[in-house]
Amino acid sequence: MLIIVLNTVLIVSGIAGFLALLLVIADYFFANYGECKITINGKKELVINGGDSLLTALNQNKIYLPSACxxxxxCGFCKCKVNQGGGPLLPTERPFLTKEEIDQDIRLSCQIKVKEDIFIDIPEAIFNIKNFRAKVIRxxxxxxDIKEIKLELLEPAEIDFKAGQYVQLISPKYGKVKQSVSRAYSISSSPDNKNSIELIIKRVPDGICTTWVHDYLKEEDEVNFTGPFGDFFIRDTxxxxxxxAGGSGKAPIKSMIEYMEKRKVNRRMGYFFGARNSKELYYTEYFREFEQKLPSFQYFPVLSQPAEACEWxxxxxxVMPFFDxxxxxxxxxxAYLCGSPGMISAVVKNLKEKxxxxxxxxYDSFA
Ligand SMILES: Cc1cc2nc3c(=O)[nH]c(=O)nc-3n(C[C@H](O)[C@H](O)[C@H](O)COP(=O)(O)OP(=O)(O)OC[C@H]3O[C@@H](n4cnc5c(N)ncnc54)[C@H](O)[C@@H]3O)c2cc1C
Ligand code: FES
Structure with a gap:
């Protein structure tokens, strides 16, 4: 009897799964939603061909919501308020939304497919985010496994950003990768340099964008990025x-320290950089020099697994035991923290205990 019930459940689930798959395929190939209108903040109207995600439709009209992933x-970064026309909240959105956000109709724009007229609200600051064309000059x-790339801006020729903010670098199709993707990278140079930006990019094995940067990108190549994004910047107190920060998390911190050095800010500052061994250390002398230029600044590199041969x-x-x-x-x-989600949550817990x-x-979590 039990076997018959189990078989029936399996068959019914199989048929339901198959029908759902057919619906997804039919929707992908045959659905035609016609023209749809996106009304933004009650005043700006875009007319688009339905079928794309709200995030993509906005991007195509040069409106760039943050979208680190x-x-x-x-990533949960692409939030906006959907007043009407977004369809029901999806299970893929729930983990990124608080109860208050759900009550306020906040949604993830990358998860909403535009199938009808839709009314949304986004912060006015989003309209200042631009798409930049740039040339790799170094x-x-x-x-x-970490490279620094310097990009000279071509169009627009200048960028205004706050030290600590990030851009979304767009990698093109390359080799066997048949899709262009966009990934978040913190700007490591000072906002005082408006005609160029520098990025510090760590290779992620098999990562789409980092493999392109490390194995395909060359000096003189042209690239595109959008930005600036983010609220990880120095508070004026x-x-x-x-x-x-560890690894490439040094990027936004470098931008912040350079910015403060230029202005001779005399707040007490301590920078703890965690690495496994001396092969992972970089810019050590550079930050030591800041200790001379900015007497209120101290640099604390810490190695968790110094190699035997290393003369460390x-x-x-x-890093945490040294915070005292x-x-x-x-x-x-x-506290300003940058790096992997695991590192961030451990350090946040420790700092609160202190x-x-x-x-x-x-913090900016490089998730
Ligand atoms: C706000 C923000 C700022 C960032 N700034 C920087 C920066 O300055 N420098 C920098 O190097 N990175 C930074 N990142 C991370 C970056 O955006 C990408 O996630 C990372 O470079 C991987 O991209 P990818 O396309 O190569 O890998 P993907 O193709 O996206 O990922 C391939 C696989 O690797 C996993 N993966 C993704 N990222 C990591 C990781 N960091 N470590 C281990 N596994 C991973 C994925 O889960 C996936 O399974 C930042 C992220 C955020 C959210
Ligand atoms: S873009 Fe990352 S969750 Fe939507």
């Missing part, structure tokens, strides 16, 4: 600042 539904190896006589282990060397007044300290207020901890 390039529309894969894994590619430099910083470590065995007098509080002490602790910076924590610096700090060893994880810098934090004197946790109530009056801001008495730094949650609202004073800012």
């Amino acid at each position: 390039g529309g894969r539904g894994s 590619i430099k190896d910083l470590t065995y 007098k509080a002490d600042m602790i910076f924590v 006589d610096g700090r060893c282990g994880y 060397e810098f934090i004197k007044d946790p109530e009056n300290t801001e 008495g730094i207020k949650a609202e004073n901890i800012y």
Whole structure:
């Protein structure tokens, strides 16, 4: 009896799955939604051919919402308020939305397919985000798996950004990769240089964009990116600042320190850079020099697995036990963190235990 019930359940589920697949295929190849209107902030209207995601439709009309994962539904950055016409909330959106956001009709624009007229609200600042064409004027190896690329802006010729913000670099189709993707990279150069930007990009094995950067991109090539994006930037207070970053997470911190050095900011600053061994260290002398130029700045590189042959006589282990060397007044300290989600959550927990207020901890998670 049990076997008959199980077989029936299996057959019914199989048929339901097959029908759902047919519907997806039919929708992809045959659905024609005709012209649809996107009304933005109650005033701007776009007429598009339905069928694309809301994120793509906006991009095609030069309106660039943040989208670090390039529309894969894994970063949760592409939020906007959908007042009407977005269809039901999808299970793929729920993990990225708080209850308050759901109540306020906030949605992930990459998950909404435009099939009818749709009414949305987006922050006015989004209209300042542009698409840039740029030329690669320098590619430099910083470590065995991290490259720095310098891009000279062609059109528009200048960019305004805040130290700590990021751009979305667009990789074209290359080799066996048949899709163009866009990925977030923090600007590592100072906002005082408006005609060029620098990026620090770590290779992710089999990663689409980083493989292109590391194995295909050459000096003199032209690239496209959108930006600037993000709210990871220095708060204008007098509080002490602790910076924590490893790997390519150094990028936005470098931009911030350069910006503050130029203005001779005299807030107490401590930068903890975690690496496994000396092969992963870079810009060490550069940051040591900042200790001379900016007396209120201290650099703390820490190695978790120094190689036997390495002549490292610096700090060893994880960065967190060394925070006490810098934090004197946790109530009056801001933290700026950048790196992998695992590193961020461990450091956030540790800093809160040390008495730094949650609202004073800012981070960009390179998820
Ligand atoms: C706000 C923000 C700023 C960022 N700034 C920088 C930066 O300055 N420099 C930089 O190098 N990166 C940065 N990143 C990460 C970057 O956007 C990409 O996620 C990363 O370069 C991988 O892209 P990819 O196309 O090569 O890999 P994908 O093709 O997207 O991924 C391939 C596989 O690797 C996994 N993966 C993706 N990223 C990582 C990772 N970092 N480590 C391990 N596995 C991974 C994916 O889950 C997937 O399975 C930033 C991310 C965010 C959200
Ligand atoms: S673009 Fe990343 S979740 Fe929508």
